[in-house]
Amino acid sequence: MTTVNKRAHNRRIFLKGLGGALVAAPFLPSVHERWAKAQGVPANKPIRSVIYFTHNGCITDYWFPTKESGPLDAEALAGTTLEPLTPYVNKLCFPRGLKAYNSYGEIQTVDPHDQAMGSKLTCATIDPDGSRYATSHSIDHEIAKQINPGGAAPLVLSVSGGSGTNIKDVMSFSAPGVAYPAISNPQTVYNNLTNLLGSGSGEPTPDDYRLKRGKGIADLIRGDLEALQRIDMSKRDRQRVQDWLDLITDVTGPVQVAAGCTADNATALGVTSDAVKAVSGGGFQSSGTVSGSADMMFKLMALTMMCDQNRSFIFTYPGYFTFNWDGIVHEKDHHGLSHRVGSAAVGGPCYTDSSGRSSVELLHEIDAWFVGKYLKLIETLDSIDEGDSKLLDNCLVTWTQEISDGAAHNTNNQPMIIAGSGGGYIKQGVIVQLDSRAADRGKSTYECGPNDTDEDAGFSSGSNTGNVPINKLWVTIANATGCKAPDGGPMTHWGQFDSRNLDAGITNPGELDALRA
């Protein structure tokens, strides 16, 4: 049974026996169908993948640890943007030398922002002229399909302004050319979970009226969809009907529900109706709908894990918003600042705001905010006990960035962190150099920063090395979560290509062995 330990300084939530007790299904049948289907999946300590994504790169030479490889300690983070992560050095892994996405330049010559969004998680080409959507599904969907209870789709989240369907906003693809936009309203996620949460203070009775209503509605919709199945349709349309039908089931008796999935635990986590409402809705970006909403999304992710409703997550921020919250007051949007000129133009005089702060200083402030949010996410996951470990320990929280430096638009030397070991699959407390040549910390401060020699923004802010294809990282993470290759063995391939020769396909299959614990 799940318990809540209200300690003085750190209220912890204990998740025991995630496999769950048998309780009556009180709520919507659709979610319980997934539980029924999950019986064959190992229920204890499932491994979850969380991809934490930020746009426009960062000031790399402030961001990276001060050492290239070896054990990660407080000294390596001291003075860097990442210093607030110091309490978690033993739960972090820095893969160095990766490329933001597989190859670039000779296979496709498309805006690197668009190519990063389309190719990063798919390792596939993108439609170059139309939507610029990827030509294959993304790794979050592959993981979801393989390990989620019932094969449910991944949970892709953002904050206000982050749910557009333009390629600038979309990095998740459920199928070739089919974008899977992020949900930016916490209320939508919460509404789904409230249908699951038991009261924690007593089991609903089997004759609860909602149970009966659920059955009646399930009968209604099933009949509706089965009638459609008798009509001559294309294979695609038939599949649509079947996919919908798969979400409908009867709830006629007890089904398995995660024991930690209770209203009490949700409250202990800070997820209440009022709290969700306070940071939901509104088409504008404010402290509540961005900063508060991000924090709530992290809690909702944790609650979703506690209810074992999903094991594949993405959290993204919009790439083109102007920071005006948490004490940050900017006059130009993140993308414009990343170009150092304060607008989408490339090149030109360095921007300084009305108080004389340089674009690099302002970007450093944004980077620090993103670090603070990443810290909040892993703190949230680390505050929940799962058996004899923490929820974080059974996650892989991978922070990946769109490009590496926003002015150079370089895609090599990707700033990246993984928090959590994925149940002991990935090394912890270490910086792992994956490229044969040592990667530097980049030269972001060489354009409009303290190392610049003029007052113009140019393109000297990139890095020299770090071109290891990223598909091997996704293979490693997928295997950590329990994904398999079609032959039942570990996955070895992800994506369409890993070199500048599309026809060659994946030339170097397998995991990143150096990351394995």
Place this chain on the structure above:
Amino acid sequence: MLKTRSFIALSLLLAACSGAQDPGGEDGNSGDGSGSGAAPSGTGAQGNGSGTGGSTGHPGDPPACESGVAATSQLRRLTNAQYDKTVAKLLGLTELSGAPPSSLLVPDNTGSMNGLMWSSYQTVAEQIAREVMADPNLRKNFLKCELTGDGAACLSSTIDEFGRRAFRRPLSPEDKARFQKLVDEGAAMTPNGTPEEVAELLLYGLLISSGFLERQELTGTKDSSGRVALSGHEIASRLSYMLTGTMPDELLSQAADSDELKTPDQILEHATRLLEMPEAREVVARYHREYLGYIPGNSRWDSPARVGKGPDFKGFKKELVPAMMAETEKLFDKVTFDQEGSFKDLLLTQVGFVNAGTAALYGISGDFGGDELREVDLGPERPGFLTRLAFLAGFSDFDRASPILRGAFISQRVIGVHIDSPDPNAINTPLPTSADLDTNRKQVDAQTSGGPCLECHHTYINPPGFVMEAFDTVGAPQTTEKRTGAPIDTKAEITLAVGAEPVPVNSPAELMEVIATSKEANRFYAQSILSSAYERLPNEFDACVVDDLGTKLLTGYSIKNLLADLARTEAFRTRTIEEN
């Protein structure tokens, strides 16, 4: 040498309707076809910077006319915008907790129903049903009778009456039986078993049924060519969502009931009527936004180099941008609906809409009061939307006018020349500076004279952009280069299609005349509107229709007639099923 480099992301320019598109699968999408249209929507897609583009382009021919009808999905899910408008028309409910109902749904998504999406539909339906039953004014939109006694009679008639409206078709006997069973057993599924609670349950069930959530086309049989004629109700639904963005009104539904939507002329009669409704203006404004591809958040407008700095940006204020955008929308609305004009009128009208701020930028004197836009005549030197501030100021560079941005837009989005994305290394092409390069035109001409840039820039992109150098960064007329005082040359030769003889023009007014009377631009406009109206990418089977409509536009055929005629085509009235 200046460090200023050039970098253009042509994604914005190429996003929606280029010349020859692969139709992909059903609905022209490569994935599931139940989505929201041809072009992705959303925010944040600012084009990047200014400068070199089209370095490796190859103009493509429009698809050849081919007889046939492309396969479409029979199960198009309502977009979130359509969901809101349908709920509003059906029940009179426009908000849940202060926001449109769809704010609680997952974003528009062309894939299959998934768990979270399904959950969100149920949650929203539950809330709508609760609010409707709790509000007497809303409730009467659902129940047309009193729930007397056990309410059974009223609820049974509601299944028929409301079900027909909600599903945009009469319910089948099978449908009715399912809902009747829900009503019959509803008392046991509700806390107190009252008729009101059962009614709420019924409404909930209807709102999460496929017949409500999807625009279904399920009837009919294939003819010898594999086509299926749509039923009257399916025609009514297509027509209503195409022209008003919501469910059919009562007159259209009655026509469907009476089987009076069988012939193209019968359909045309209702299309003409619907185009007079206020909702049609909203829908057509969206089609025109998709045609233009303007992004309100264009951050060049917000460049620090502009605001209050330099002679090029005198009088420019970021706060004027909404008025500039609104002016363009009003121009399209005026020409389309008030003047019942044609495509050429969009390019040639002298009508402008200004307020005190934008009047000053146009150089118009007079008392224009505050922020409200007033109609003015901008004279023969400012014909059409391409000489308005929104285009001229938005398609300028951050520190100078941009012949490339303006020219690329005109060639690609107005004339319809297909140009591939430039090589990303184009960002490293500097804008040359030397004493003899004393105009922006000369600098850009030299900048784009390199190998891979030359063909597209010098043939298709730069010439119309050079003509538009008659207007400065903000949109004011200019005859000399502010930086050097050198005279500005606005003469150029415009190439409208591959292999076409270049047409000499001397001024923006002449350029607009050439474009307005070109078959290429008229055809491309017709194709763009067709794509928006049919909510899919155009395909080779549309080419005959597009050719025909483009030709008619050349003769002064109105945009309203074009929209109405889109409801008479084979592609509109029939469907085919994708081969498995």
